[in-house]
Amino acid sequence: MSTITTSPPGPPPHSLALPEVYQMTVEEYERMAAAGVLDDPRVELINGLCLVFEP
Numbered sequence: 001m002s003t004i005t006t007s008p009p010g011p012p013p014h015s016l017a018l019p020e021v022y023q024m025t026v027e028e029y030e031r032m033a034a035a036g037v038l039d040d041p042r043v044e045l046i047n048g049l050c051l052v053f054e055p
Contacts, residue, residue, distance in 0.1 A: 023048030 024032075029045040032038050042053045 021049070024050060 024045065025048070026045065029038070029050065038050075040052065042055060044051055044053065
């Protein structure tokens with residue numbers, strides 16, 4: 001009879017840190033647009049996330 005032993009998986013060789021997500025309000029989005037920060041028409045605020053869509 002043979003026995004198989006396994007060890008728990010270790011951490012990945014290169015851990016990727018995910019960026020922190022900031023949900024903005026409509027007021028913040030509108031202030032940024034008024035200041036000219038969001039001058040691209042493909043940028044939209046959806047559920048608090050500022051998204052850029054492909055043309």
